[in-house]
Amino acid sequence: MEVLTYDVVVVGGGAAGFFCAINLAEQRPDLKIVIIEKSKSVLQKVRISGGGRCNVTHAEFDPKSLTAYYPRGEKELLGPFHKFMTGDTVAWFESRGVPLKIEEDGRMFPISDSSQSIISCFEEAVNRLGIEILLQQNLVDLKPTDAGFELNTTTSNFRAKAVVIAAGSSKKIWQLLADKGHTIVPPVPSLFTFNIDNEALLALQGLSQPATVELLNETGKAWESQAGPVLVTHWGLSGPGVLKLSAVAARELAACDYKFNIRLAWLELQEQELFEHLKSLRLKRAKQQLQNGYELDMPKRLWSYLLDRAGLNPKALWSDQSNTKLQQLTNTVLKDVYKVTGKSTYKDEFVTAGGVALSELNFKNFESKVVSRLYMAGEVINVDALTGGFNFQNAWTGAHLIAQDLSDTI
Structure with missing residues (x-):
């Protein structure tokens, strides 16, 4: 079977995966980046969140106050939020033609009141930047090598200098990470x-x-x-x-x-x-x-x-x-x-408390302390928040800091 070679493989076609790939490609257009997704479509949680309007973030603009909305991750996210948080998220989307609005309860949505605005923004960016998207790629193995990683899905083989895991609350991915030495906090439902x-x-x-x-x-x-x-x-x-x-x-x-x-x-x-x-x-x-x-x-x-x-x-x-x-x-x-x-629980908007133990991540760049050049963002780590907007903010922040680190070091 042919081996596909990339600089970075992003595992998971959701909010964190797209945000990381786009930010990295904008900073380093020379890199070859692919997003692999196990299902037949991408950005499904973005599409249905907030009743189809996409609760992008929440109008809390102080890092310390923002962390209080995270039952798991409050201490760890303080540093990252000082580097990229709500105001940065708003500016990011507005600069790409998606202005946001604040509702009475503090939730922030696209002015269009449609999650399609976010999806279209991401789709336009990956097309413009030449980021590849491969669907129905069920990851079954991940091997660190001297040059980076070898990844095997049920249909393809990949090589990459770095890997970003943004696969959400996936039992299979957690098991793969456990096999590589990571501690997985058993997931339980939240929200x-x-x-x-x-x-x-x-x-x-x-x-x-x-x-x-x-x-x-x-x-x-x-x-x-x-x-x-x-x-x-x-x-x-x-x-x-x-x-x-x-x-x-x-x-x-x-x-x-x-x-x-x-x-x-x-x-x-x-x-x-x-x-x-x-x-x-x-x-x-x-x-x-x-x-x-x-x-x-x-x-x-x-x-x-x-x-x-x-x-x-x-x-x-x-x-x-x-x-x-x-x-x-x-x-x-x-x-x-x-x-x-x-x-x-609403099956499509299911949120879990659990995932990769936070002590095993470097929160300056969301890189694994166990496996070098392996990064994680979003729900795959043991961070969850009180509402969807806060969970998205965790995804945006982690993905942005990963992109920044990869841009500087790869």
Whole structure:
């Protein structure tokens, strides 16, 4: 079988792989670069991310603050973010004709609201720069040699001076890297929703409410919490508040087989503050029904549900409520406990916590400390973040620093 020779082989046709290849080719047009991808198409996660709009990055422009969004990788990414982070990402895309916009929650998307803008930008660049793309190349072996590497796929053989692994959360690639001496932190799901078997709650499907979600231990004590919009779905709870919590506690929740208790505070109020407000309504709205005139920042559907959950009749008058009943309602609104029976993930947007141990990478250039001239970027390493935009930023940063190092040293 013919051996194909390149300066650099990039394994993985996703965000990190394309970004690395493009940046390297722009700095070193003399290099022969190929991206090999195991599937029939490239950039699939880019295409579907953010509901097809591509959540490119997040409007956090301080490196230290940005690292706080990475449950795994917070310490290691501080240095890299000082070299290439959000502002650099924005400038990179805007200089190539893809301006970005900031939404209210800080997420950043192409102004076009279409992931195709990012894909077209990448496709134009690889065509212009002469970067080859080979599909259906399932990597089965990777051998370091004196001159670099020999790579074997099911259909082709390659030689390269350097290899960039940007293959995402691939068990086969992790096994190959383990065979070369790398430690693989066992992957577990991150960014998942909570399944809850409660018909009355699920009847609120589609409702979204800012809330604080706490994870409870066996004694009912909170050990982790996150705040953010919570979305009621037909299977349980989702939304940023839940997804962030699933990422922060990914390993612990895997260990308990996704069976645990959560507590929700449906309002950002202190207990005494809410109780006093409800007492004032008893005077102010005396002749009105509980379901009306509650003057709280939540949808009426949710308020009626919480009244019922607290054992109160939504049609009862405010004037008929004792302090005991109002305290009961306060507790329900701010300390609403549910049993989670499992998780749900969006298969195409699956994110894992796990991968190549961070101690085995040099974060100045994302090169392996175990195998010289072997680089890694994106989800293949044990870094994951709270939302897609942050995961993409990790990919852009790692890929850019790899390209810079290869440009200087190959």
